[in-house]
Amino acid sequence: MRRTVGALLRKELLVELRTLESVPGMSLFAVTTFVVFHFALQRSSVDGDLAAGILWVTLLFAAILGINRLFVADADQGGFDGFLLAPVERTALLVAKALALLAYLVALEIVAVPAFALLLLGPSLGQAMPQLLGVLALGDLGIAAIGTLVAALAVRTRARDLLGPLLALPLLVPIVIGGARATSPLLTLGHAGDPPTRWLLTLGLYDLVFGLIAYALFDFLLED
């Protein structure tokens, strides 16, 4: 299984490196959205709940762009069939795709978080950065699990560009809520405290539940 996941992940990252279809688009979307917020809010800086909400909603919509593209090369170029003909565990594709999406989200955040701090955020991120990274990682795990599941479901339909976001958004809302609540104290002027444990637990539990659901359902999604 590890060898198969490695082969699939390597292929995934190579295709993305050659086409640059996902990460640049996601990053550009996030930065543009921060610029739009900067002018639309008519405020030079934001903090607290508002800052956390802007950050997470922007990351969510940027992630949707990556989720929508996740299986497109496989569906359009016959990669699905090539994989299905191989004597390997089908769950390997779920794991590899989720890891690829996770990598895209990390790359997105490497661009988006500094851009957010520069364009919108009032308080400095320096002290809160390690905890912020922890909360982002918890959110990313959930987005990767749900995103991969939804992308696999949507890609084989004719209306995949519409169906993907329609299915993903409601499922990802709890992650945005949990992420924003957990991030809010970190983005408050004067650093209002640590992320609330209950929201961290909520995010962790949500990740676990959807990780298991994706694991249980993925085989069926690949079946004819």
Added chain:
Amino acid sequence: MAAVQVEGLSRHYGEREALDGVSLSLQEGQTLVVFGPNGAGKTTLLRVLATLLRPHAGEVRVLGARLPGEAWAVRGRIGLLGHEPLLYRELTARENLRFHARLHDVAAGRVEELLARVRLEHRADEPLRSLSRGMVQRVAVARAVLHAPELLLLDEPRSNLDPAAVELVDPLIGSASGRTRVICSHDPGGGLAEADVVLGLRDGRPALLRAAGELRAEEIVELYR
């Protein structure tokens, strides 16, 4: 034991019957050539035998495994060469073949051997999108036989190939390969020459099923009228 045994196979897409009551038997090492006009169900038949589509009725056995229940047992023993090359355009020929080699647990040396056999070593590190259709088809042939499958499912395998390329790939997918083969073809003369058994399909139904020796090319041409 028959390598492929099909009894009363039906498969539909929504209301449309793509295959209806197809039966056939193919012994190990034999070649079945399937003729029929566009939309007759040839590709659907190949995809069912490849375990990519479920039969909706009838019984299908491939290499002794009953489909779809035992499909896991024959994946990796089947080589499919369809209309799509099942390759990634942004990856090079070598990267594509190495990717499939890892999925099939095949040594990297086999990739180099096949690149040499389809004479693409000198273009093996260029993205597939920069190769001609004929070259891509040669890579696809290498992909289909990479894991030395017992059963080859070939959908118009020589399309896009010039005569020199046909000579290159024939030892891999032709009768000399010694493999059991199911071939979809629109070439009555060429198809008949390499067939042991001929199946003619029209609107998903079997219109012809006979030993190749008992058939004339004109009877196959009739299928298309």
